[in-house]
Each structure stands twice: as C-alpha cells, then as structure tokens.
Amino acid sequence: MSPQTSSVRPRLKPLLLCRRFDRVAMLLFLGLAACSLSSCAGRRIGQFDKFATAGKTYSEAMTKLTVEAGQIKIDADSELLLTNRDALSPEERSSTYQNQTEGLKDVLAVMGDLRAHTQLLRKYFSALAALSQSDAPSGIGEEAANLVGELQKLSPSLEKATIGNANVKDFIGAVVPIVVAQFQRAALEEQLRKDAPMLERQLELQKAVLAALAEGIEADLESLSNARSLNQVAKPYVQEGDLPKTWREDRRALLSTTLMAASLDDAKDAADTLKKTFVALVENKIGPGDFDQLFADIDAILDVIEMTQSATEE
Amino acid sequence: MALAPYELEDLTLKTLRATRAGMLSEEFQLTLLLKPAAERKAAALLLSDVQVTILKLEALELAAIRDDLVANADELEAGAKDLKAKLENLEQVQEVVAATAQFLAIVARIAALAA
Structure with missing residues (x-):
C-alpha cells in the first residue's frame, strides 16, 4: 500500500462511516414518515388524475357539441328558408335569405369564440393531467434502487437488515417514490387551491354555456324535424304531382325520429357535476361514486352528439 | 313579481x-x-x-x-402555466435523486479504493 493511500484512509474512513449512518438514518426516517402518508398520497393523486381526465374529456366533448349545435342551427335555418320559398317573391326571398344568413353568422361566430375558450379549458386540464400522471415516481424508483445498491457496497450488512417484516433494500426502494408522490400531491393540492376561485367561475360559466347550447339544440331539432316532415312528406303528398320514390321511407324515418329531451337533461348536468366534483376534490370530500356520476354525465354529452348527428342525416 | x-x-x-x-x-x-x-x-x-x-x-x-x-381567460392560462412549472419542479426532484445516486457511486468507488 502506498504511503499516499494510507495517508487518505484515516481521514476518509470516519467521514464515510458518518455519511453512511446519516444517509441510512435519513432514508429510514423518510420511509417511516412517508409510509404513514403513502396510501393517502396515492389515493389523492388518483383523484387528481381522474378529475384531470374528466376535465379533458368534458372539454373535448364540449368542443364537439359546439360544432354540432352550429350544424343543426344551419340545417334548421335552411329548412325554414325552403319552407317559405314558395310564398315569397324573388326580392322577398333575397331579403329574408340575407337577414337570416347574417343572424346565423353572428351566432356561429359567438359559438366559434366559445369553442376557442373551451380549448383553453382543455389546455388547463391537459396540464393538470400531465402533472397528475407524471411517471416521475417510477423513474425515481429506479434511481432509488441504484442508490440502495451503492449504499450496500458501503455497508454489506444493510442488504440483510429488516424493518418489521420488510427487507430494508425493498423498503428503501419504495420510500423515495412515496416521498415524490407526497411532493406531487402537495404541488397539485396547492395549485388547485390557488386556482379554485377561477376554476369555480369557469365551471359555473360552462354550466351556462351547456344549458344555452342544449336548449338551442332541442329547439333547433324540433324546428328542423317539423320543417323536414312538412317539406319532404306532407307538402308533396298534399300538392299535385308525383310523390318522390322514397316518400314512404322518408315518412317512416321522420315520424320515428324521437327528440332527446332526457339525454339533453343528463348532458346539461355534466358541467354542474364537474363543478361539484371539483369542490369535493379541493375539500377532500370525494365520495366513492362521484367520479362515476361525472363520467356518466360527460357520456351523456357524447350521446347527444351521436344522436344529433344521426337526427340531422338526410 | x-x-x-x-x-x-x-x-x-x-x-x-x-x-x-x-x-x-x-x-x-x-x-x-x-x-x-x-x-x-x-x-x-x-x-x-x-x-x-x-x-x-x-x-x-x-x-x-x-x-x-x-x-377569466388570462387566469385560466396562468393556471395552466403554473401547472406546467410544477411538473418541471417534479422532474427536478427526479434529477436531484439521480445526481445523489451518482454522487454515492463516486463515494463508493473512493471507499473501495480506501478499503
């Protein structure tokens, strides 16, 4: 052994022993502290994750619903123009066409603004989802395993040590992700509490948007259905001339169309449920079925979109 | 009324x-x-x-x-920005643990040399 090495050893060894003890003690302490909170942290992060997913899904459904509401509005207006056409002179047709198109464009422009805003909301929920779904804890778990491996090189006896029934190696490997989960939970909790007044206002306004859209869709569908039935079935039957070859099928299809009042009512609840779930989440009062109800209501929006698409098909 | x-x-x-x-x-x-x-x-x-x-x-x-x-749009955007910043902080925690593990690896090599 070189004189240089032996001169290092007396200074290094006490230092290494001290560091070894401190690190092991620190990890064990963190482990004990974190384990007492681990189930809570995991459950809370799961709740944030579900809420973020629900928020994202809601925003996407609302974007689609706004598009559908606009399409129905255009179709209903077109059918009304066709209904009036025969009774008006060319000048009157021109005037009513322009007035209605202008009014339609105004509503569609506002719907476009609402859609743009919903994209903002989706951006918020995407950021929330990214934080709640972060795989940092699992990545850190690997780093922690490396760390334990290094510790074992310093202290071979650590490998055999146990705490209760758990092997220290496994125990420490699990501790760091738990600590990170606590950090993650605290970060999400802090942010949501900070954003609570703003999000509550947003979700309250979403309720108003959804109610207005749903009522508009219901009215436009009724108007569209009445006008189509008149123009495609009743008028051709009453007036002189040949009936269209598809007259029977058209009549059956139009008379079988049912309005979706119940689905619209469920869809209208989605924004309200999202808001109530958010309040429960921030107050840590989430019940077992709260997310089920929320996802069911968001599903109702998607049902309405599907039904409106099939109802407006010629 | x-x-x-x-x-x-x-x-x-x-x-x-x-x-x-x-x-x-x-x-x-x-x-x-x-x-x-x-x-x-x-x-x-x-x-x-x-x-x-x-x-x-x-x-x-x-x-x-x-x-x-x-x-409320500005507040909503600020909220999304804050959330992204917190995600970066979380990634930094991971970096700190990785750096600590690397440091310990160096310490272990020194310890092996000193044994």
Missing part, C-alpha cells in the same frame, strides 16, 4: 322558439296552403322575422357568457 331582465330574455326566447315550431308544424302549414297568396306571404315573412329575432337573441345570450369567460 316583475321578471328580471335575463328572465324576460329567456321567456322571450322560449316563446319565440315555440312560435317557430308551431308555424313550422304540418297543422299550421297545411292550413296555410289553402289560404290566399297574400296571407301565405305575410305568414312566411313573419316566420322569417321570428327566426332572425331568435338568432339575434341566441347570439346575445351566448355573447354575454362568452364575455364572462373571456374575462
């Missing part, structure tokens, strides 16, 4: 929508077909006016909500 302005708007919109649906019903329109041309024209122009008024009221209703939403 007098209705609040928004209740009055809501009632007006509901009434106009019901009027439009009624004027587009087969019952109304088939009866109208038997009437003189002037009467049919008057009804058609009235229906068009009803439709334009509905569209105007709908635009007003949605625009009022839009304006409230836009008033």
Whole structure:
C-alpha cells in the first residue's frame, strides 16, 4: 500500500462511516414518515388524475357539441328558408335569405369564440393531467434502487437488515417514490387551491354555456324535424304531382325520429357535476361514486352528439 | 313579481322558439296552403322575422357568457402555466435523486479504493 493511500484512509474512513449512518438514518426516517402518508398520497393523486381526465374529456366533448349545435342551427335555418320559398317573391326571398344568413353568422361566430375558450379549458386540464400522471415516481424508483445498491457496497450488512417484516433494500426502494408522490400531491393540492376561485367561475360559466347550447339544440331539432316532415312528406303528398320514390321511407324515418329531451337533461348536468366534483376534490370530500356520476354525465354529452348527428342525416 | 331582465330574455326566447315550431308544424302549414297568396306571404315573412329575432337573441345570450369567460381567460392560462412549472419542479426532484445516486457511486468507488 502506498504511503499516499494510507495517508487518505484515516481521514476518509470516519467521514464515510458518518455519511453512511446519516444517509441510512435519513432514508429510514423518510420511509417511516412517508409510509404513514403513502396510501393517502396515492389515493389523492388518483383523484387528481381522474378529475384531470374528466376535465379533458368534458372539454373535448364540449368542443364537439359546439360544432354540432352550429350544424343543426344551419340545417334548421335552411329548412325554414325552403319552407317559405314558395310564398315569397324573388326580392322577398333575397331579403329574408340575407337577414337570416347574417343572424346565423353572428351566432356561429359567438359559438366559434366559445369553442376557442373551451380549448383553453382543455389546455388547463391537459396540464393538470400531465402533472397528475407524471411517471416521475417510477423513474425515481429506479434511481432509488441504484442508490440502495451503492449504499450496500458501503455497508454489506444493510442488504440483510429488516424493518418489521420488510427487507430494508425493498423498503428503501419504495420510500423515495412515496416521498415524490407526497411532493406531487402537495404541488397539485396547492395549485388547485390557488386556482379554485377561477376554476369555480369557469365551471359555473360552462354550466351556462351547456344549458344555452342544449336548449338551442332541442329547439333547433324540433324546428328542423317539423320543417323536414312538412317539406319532404306532407307538402308533396298534399300538392299535385308525383310523390318522390322514397316518400314512404322518408315518412317512416321522420315520424320515428324521437327528440332527446332526457339525454339533453343528463348532458346539461355534466358541467354542474364537474363543478361539484371539483369542490369535493379541493375539500377532500370525494365520495366513492362521484367520479362515476361525472363520467356518466360527460357520456351523456357524447350521446347527444351521436344522436344529433344521426337526427340531422338526410 | 316583475321578471328580471335575463328572465324576460329567456321567456322571450322560449316563446319565440315555440312560435317557430308551431308555424313550422304540418297543422299550421297545411292550413296555410289553402289560404290566399297574400296571407301565405305575410305568414312566411313573419316566420322569417321570428327566426332572425331568435338568432339575434341566441347570439346575445351566448355573447354575454362568452364575455364572462373571456374575462377569466388570462387566469385560466396562468393556471395552466403554473401547472406546467410544477411538473418541471417534479422532474427536478427526479434529477436531484439521480445526481445523489451518482454522487454515492463516486463515494463508493473512493471507499473501495480506501478499503
């Protein structure tokens, strides 16, 4: 052994022993502290994750619903123009066409603004989802395993040590992700509490948007259905001339169309449920079925979109 | 009790929508077909006016909500930005642990040399 090495050893060894003890003690302490909170942290992060997913899904459904509401509005207006056409002179047709198109464009422009805003909301929920779904804890778990491996090189006896029934190696490997989960939970909790007044206002306004859209869709569908039935079935039957070859099928299809009042009512609840779930989440009062109800209501929006698409098909 | 302005708007919109649906019903329109041309024209122009008024009221209703939403847009964007910053912090925690593990690896090599 070189004189240089032996001169290092007396200074290094006490230092290494001290560091070894401190690190092991620190990890064990963190482990004990974190384990007492681990189930809570995991459950809370799961709740944030579900809420973020629900928020994202809601925003996407609302974007689609706004598009559908606009399409129905255009179709209903077109059918009304066709209904009036025969009774008006060319000048009157021109005037009513322009007035209605202008009014339609105004509503569609506002719907476009609402859609743009919903994209903002989706951006918020995407950021929330990214934080709640972060795989940092699992990545850190690997780093922690490396760390334990290094510790074992310093202290071979650590490998055999146990705490209760758990092997220290496994125990420490699990501790760091738990600590990170606590950090993650605290970060999400802090942010949501900070954003609570703003999000509550947003979700309250979403309720108003959804109610207005749903009522508009219901009215436009009724108007569209009445006008189509008149123009495609009743008028051709009453007036002189040949009936269209598809007259029977058209009549059956139009008379079988049912309005979706119940689905619209469920869809209208989605924004309200999202808001109530958010309040429960921030107050840590989430019940077992709260997310089920929320996802069911968001599903109702998607049902309405599907039904409106099939109802407006010629 | 007098209705609040928004209740009055809501009632007006509901009434106009019901009027439009009624004027587009087969019952109304088939009866109208038997009437003189002037009467049919008057009804058609009235229906068009009803439709334009509905569209105007709908635009007003949605625009009022839009304006409230836009008033909160900056806060919403700031919230999303803060969340992203927190995600970066979380990634930094991971980096710190990785750095610590690397440091310990160096310490272990020194310890092995010193043994």
